[in-house]
Amino acid sequence: MIRRLRMLKAGGCVVDASVLMPRRPRGQKIRLPIWMYLIEAADGLFLVDTGMPRSCVANPDYFKGTEDEGLILPEMTADDHVTAVLGRLGLRPQDVDAVVATHLHFDHGGGLAAFADVPVLLQEEEHALARRGEVWPECFPEGPVYRPYAGDRELAPGLRLLHTPGHTPGHTSVLVEPAGEAPILLTIxxxxxxxxxxxxxxxxxxxxxxxRSVARLRELAQSAGARVFFGHDTEQAALPEWRRYQA
Ligand SMILES: [Zn+2]
Incomplete structure (x- = not known):
């Protein structure tokens, strides 16, 4: 069973709405939170995602010169780096038994360099993408012990990794069952x-x-009676039902 789920905010970014939703006109900016999740199981401590890389600190121009220039503007301070966020909880990266890399975008895999010698679980398809050089090098650094796997995986009782491709080929969502509570679906x-x-x-x-992945998650949320936490919703974190997981 899962003893505790913590939702850890790791900065944010300002994104042109058209990047996320094709029906939106260019020019509408939305400010998105970036999340990591610390999950304490009976037999291990797991971190889902690692936030942005240090090179995003005070650097809204991170995407300058790329096709995302002007469309994605990181908002990160040194306090938002995964080592600082864990440090405020009295933890070092090496205290984590494994990291789940849901996918290797800058706002999810950016802190992996801090996890030297720590197992990093990721989908085979995401690993293959990284090995072909199709992710930012900071999101596939040397140091962690990459453990690719395929399909769904039960990481611990009450902690299921779900292969939900589409955002990226190896994208992963997570179903958490905290003891004595309804399950929580982290869609990422x-x-x-x-x-x-x-x-x-x-x-x-x-x-x-x-x-197909979204349809699958909708079915799963319904059959499991799960509460759903979205990857970058701008308002959900302030709702009382989610606030206690951010303490
Ligand atoms: Zn993201």
Whole structure:
């Protein structure tokens, strides 16, 4: 069983809405939170995602010169780096038994360099992408012990990793069952916001797989009676039902 789930905010970024939702016009900016999740199971401590790389600290121009220039602007201070966030809880990266890399975008895999010798679980398809050089080098650094796997995986009783491709080929969502509570589905970037959950299409690199993944998550949430926490929703974190997980 899961003893504790903590939702850890790791900075944010300002994104042009058209990057997330193709129906939105260019020029509408939204400020997104970036999350990591610390999960204490009976037999291990697991961290889901590692936030942004240190090079995003005070650097909104991180994407300058790329196709995302002007569309994605990181908002990060040194306090938002994974080592600082864990440090405030009295933890070092090496205290974590394993990291789950849900995918290797800058806002999810950016802190991996701090996890030398720590196992990092990631989907085979995401690992293959990284090995082909199709992710930012900071999100696939030397040091961690990469443990690729395929399909779904039960990491611990009450902690299930779900392969939900579409946002990226190896994208992973997470189902957590805290002891004595209804399960919590962490969609990660399979569903960015409540608007996407309620039907507004998201922008995805593999739209058909993404659509199947969202349908699968909707079915699962219903059959498991799960509460759903979206990857980058702008309002959910302030809701009372989620505030206690951020303490
Ligand atoms: Zn993301």
């Amino acid at each position: 970037d399979a569903v960015y916001t409540r608007e996407n959950w309620e039907g507004e299409p998201g922008a995805f690199s593999e739209p058909e797989r993404a659509e």
